[in-house]
Amino acid sequence: MVGTMTTSATPEALPEAPVSAASQEQAAAASATHQETPGSARRKVDWRVRFAFLSLVWGFSFLFIKVGTEGYAPFQVTLGRLLFGTVVVAVVLVVKRERLPRSPRTWAHLSVAALLLNAAPFSLFAYAELTIPSTLAGICNATSPLWGMALSLVALSEDRPTRRRVAGLGLGFLGVLTVLGAWHGFSGVDARGTALALLASLCYPIGWIYVRRTLAGSGHSNIALTGAQLLVATVELAVVTPLFTSMPSHFPMVPLLAVVALGALGTGLAFLVQYDIVSEVGPTTAQMVTYFTPVIATAAGVAVLGESLAWTTPVGAVIILAGAALTQSRPRAARRQP
Structure with missing residues (x-):
């Protein structure tokens, strides 16, 4: 649930998910050129542990949003999230001595990307x-x-659909109807809140398509582009x-801590972990975090916030994830690595 410019799915997707400012191809190229010494490789935490951490952070992001809005307005929660996320990435930029883009054209594209993928x-x-529970979000x-x-x-x-992927699309939206209880006339579901959450999810692929066509191959590192993107999104908010x-008039401590965690962990640190995983094991494996996030979000909402859970929610979620998995499938020849 980062919501930056990786082309894999988020976060809130690969937010969050995203939150990266380059394509998976750039990340793969970076992994091909990045060499580690045996000592540094031994000291590095196993990617599975980092993957589990990323799933946990993005899953809990929806809980953090819910708690944050109990004390602050939605725009304030988002502004705080972006601000703390930007600070984390900015520290890394300084440590790594990375430079932000200088081209006005790049900044113009980043402004659009920041709107679509973050703000x-x-x-x-x-x-x-x-108006809706964090589980549904x-x-x-x-x-x-x-x-x-x-x-x-x-x-x-260049990304034409196959029968399997079209079937996955239909299956996925059948899962959405199941979650919403369509046969009951959507009773008990706030239509406006659900529509806003679905619209938020739609923003990510629109943003990824835009980034793929405008910023892929720009020559800047993922961290530099992401830092710039988060900075622009913070200014927009x-x-x-x-x-x-x-x-x-006052600053409730628990909602404030939720906003800090949402930004520093779910937006800032999560991107760094995600990019690290993509560089090590590739985008195909890294994007599997998408299928763990809603499971953790549901468990957190029920266990921590005491949100109710009708049978349609987990059943529909399983159908959605199955459909999403089919839409991400590729022919064997396309999946084969050189």
Whole structure:
């Protein structure tokens, strides 16, 4: 649930998920050129542990949003999230002595990417969770690969659908209808909040397509582009937030800590971990985090927040994840590594 510019699915997807500012091809190239000494490799935490950490952080992000909105307005939660996430990445940029892009054209593209992958979806999820449980928001986030598949039918001519992937698209949206209890007339489900969460999930593949066409192969590192993207998104929210909210009269500690965790862990640190995993094991394995996130989000919502769970929610979630997995499948020849 990072929501930056990786082309794998998020986070909130590979947010969060995202949160990276280059394509998977760039990450793969980086892994091919990055060499570690035997000593550094031994000291490195196993990628499975980092994968589990990433799944846990992005799964809990929906809980953090819910708790944050109990004390602050949705735009304030999003602004805090972006601010703390930017600080974490900025520290890494300074340590690694990475330079931000200088081209005005690159910054213009980053402004659009920041809106589509950070400012808009983060805000939409925050507003959605005013009226829907965090469990439902996490499951709605899992529809991002389905939206991406639907968009690929018209937007990416080089990524043509197969019968299996089209079947996955249909299966996934059947899962959405199951979660919402369509045969009961969507009773007990807040239509507006659910629509906002689904719209947030749609923002990610739109953003990924835009990034793939404008910033892939720009010559800048993932960290530099992501730092710039988060900085722009923070500025965008800093401009918008005062127009719709007023300064809080007090600062509740628990919601504040939730916002700090959401930004520093779910947006800043999560990106760094995600990029590290992509560089080590490749984007195909790394994007599997998408299928663990809604499971953890549901467990956290039920166990920590005491949210109710009808049978349609877990059953529909399983159907959605099965459909999403089918939409991400490729022919064997395409999956074969050189």
